[in-house]
Amino acid sequence: MKEIPFFCAFEGIDGCGSTTHAKLLKGFLTNLGFKVHLTREPSDSEIGHLLRKFLSDNSIPPTTDALLFAADRDYHYHVEIKKKLEEGYIVISDRYVESSIVYQSLQIPEISVKWVAEINKFVGKPDLTIVLDIDPKISLERKRGEPLEKFEDISFLIKVRQLYLERAKNEGYEIINTNDIIELVQEKIQQIVLKKLESVGVDIQTQKFG
Ligand SMILES: Nc1ncnc2c1ncn2[C@@H]1O[C@H](COP(=O)(O)OP(=O)(O)O)[C@@H](O)[C@H]1O
Numbered sequence: 001m002k003e004i005p006f007f008c009a010f011e012g013i014d015g016c017g018s019t020t021h022a023k024l025l026k027g028f029l030t031n032l033g034f035k036v037h038l039t040r041e042p043s044d045s046e047i048g049h050l051l052r053k054f055l056s057d058n059s060i061p062p063t064t065d066a067l068l069f070a071a072d073r074d075y076h077y078h079v080e081i082k083k084k085l086e087e088g089y090i091v092i093s094d095r096y097v098e099s100s101i102v103y104q105s106l107q108i109p110e111i112s113v114k115w116v117a118e119i120n121k122f123v124g125k126p127d128l129t130i131v132l133d134i135d136p137k138i139s140l141e142r143k144r145g146e147p148l149e150k151f152e153d154i155s156f157l158i159k160v161r162q163l164y165l166e167r168a169k170n171e172g173y174e175i176i177n178t179n180d181i182i183e184l185v186q187e188k189i190q191q192i193v194l195k196k197l198e199s200v201g202v203d204i205q206t207q208k209f210g
């Protein structure tokens, strides 16, 4: 089994399918013989647990949220992600820095994209960021039945989607529309990931049988 440090992050509005596709991608890459570590944000650390609790609490100031998300990520990267990459894992994160930049900067005018980026500047950048794009009307429909968290409101998600797309174009992230059935969307994701792995010198064939 070859050891390939490669860091891929999934981003997008609530219900875009990031959890679904992060899991499916893990299965696909594991079958190809890669060591794969799947993780998520908020992370599974104590800060992450606190953040998950705060997601259903509207009384938490947006600045507190932003600082805690940055703290959670800082810990997540330095204690978990970096270590796994050093051990030769492909790390897949279900959400990462872009989620904070987009969701937190749209809370109040005082929170700028620049400031959120600044407090998140100590962590490593993903080799590949994939933004899953979907109309919020469809994504919220997909999440029907689950209790809604504080950011899951249609007019807010329209703005979130817009900022994700704008940033994706400027930062060179991959954008994949998730209107299609899960299998087709996953296939597109796999193509992009394989292309990116090949572009950094990974021989997929050798990997498969090595
Ligand atoms: N392309 C798709 N078509 C139909 N349903 C989907 C699609 N992608 C995801 N879903 C479903 O939508 C719901 C939300 O997906 P999930 O992966 O949890 O989204 P997220 O983690 O981005 O909030 C799940 O029930 C999932 O099975």
Ligand SMILES: [Mg+2]
Pocket: 018, 019, 020, 094
């Ligand atoms: Mg999810």
